[in-house]
Amino acid sequence: AQSVTQPDIHITVSEGASLELRCNYSYGATPYLFWYVQSPGQGLQLLLKYFSGDTLVQGIKGFEAEFKRSQSSFNLRKPSVHWSDAAEYFCAVVVYGQNFVFGPGTRLSVLP
Amino acid sequence: SQTIHQWPATLVQPVGSPLSLECTVEGTSNPNLYWYRQAAGRGLQLLFYSVGIGQISSEVPQNLSASRPQDRQFILSSKKLLLSDSGFYLCAWSVGGLGGYTFGSGTRLTVV
Numbered sequence: 001a002q003s004v005t006q007p008d009i010h011i012t013v014s015e016g017a018s019l020e021l022r023c024n025y026s027y028g029a030t031p032y033l034f035w036y037v038q039s040p041g042q043g044l045q046l047l048l049k050y051f052s053g054d055t056l057v058q059g060i061k062g063f064e065a066e067f068k069r070s071q072s073s074f075n076l077r078k079p080s081v082h083w084s085d086a087a088e089y090f091c092a093v094v095v096y097g098q099n100f101v102f103g104p105g106t107r108l109s110v111l112p
Numbered sequence: 113s114q115t116i117h118q119w120p121a122t123l124v125q126p127v128g129s130p131l132s133l134e135c136t137v138e139g140t141s142n143p144n145l146y147w148y149r150q151a152a153g154r155g156l157q158l159l160f161y162s163v164g165i166g167q168i169s170s171e172v173p174q175n176l177s178a179s180r181p182q183d184r185q186f187i188l189s190s191k192k193l194l195l196s197d198s199g200f201y202l203c204a205w206s207v208g209g210l211g212g213y214t215f216g217s218g219t220r221l222t223v224v
Contacts, residue, residue: 043215
């Protein structure tokens with residue numbers, strides 16, 4: 001069955017530290033991949049997306065993600081986390097003709 | 113530019129009362145429209161989606177219904193709310209679906 005997993009429910013990092021949020025998918029076809037961020041009480045905002053081409057994609061707010069087909073992964077990274085990055089992060093996958101499938105989310109806490 | 117409006121932002125309703133949440137999209141034609149729900153501590157659950165006026169697909173059997181009376185209007189309703197209907201409801205739109213979803217700011221519904 002098609003699925004998206006985010007193995008980490010909650011991650012805590014110190015401000016200025018690097019960050020990597022994991023996302024794995026299970027799809028028969030090549031999917032399109034997305035990362036969204038949700039601040040408390042807000043809607044979701046698109047951070048970045050991957051369709052094809054260069055497997056390292058740059059997004060807003062200094063985030064990047066790398067698509068690794070061999071690992072079925074699309075991990076989100078940021079070299080230096082800011083306190084304002086504290087939020088919930090969702091990985092999402094879609095294939096042609098189907099609706100988005102969202103991962104369960106990873107909540108990021110940032111220590112001062 | 114495209115925008116999505118969702119209201120109200122918060123709502124407290126007694127058990128057994130009706131519900132109507134509205135979502136409108138501006139700046140695009142014939143969008144795909146979606147209603148999602150986030151229960152506390154859970155990910156995103158797709159409730160309904162619509163690819164055109166009067167066309168509604170339900171993903172999860174439940175106490176809710178959706179309607180699309182106009183191209184850019186999507187309404188989530190219930191005749192009698194249950195306690196389990198509490199959650200954060202998000203409307204989203206896309207054109208084609210593969211380019212990503214744009215989310216509204218959400219409605220926090222508390223059923224008491």
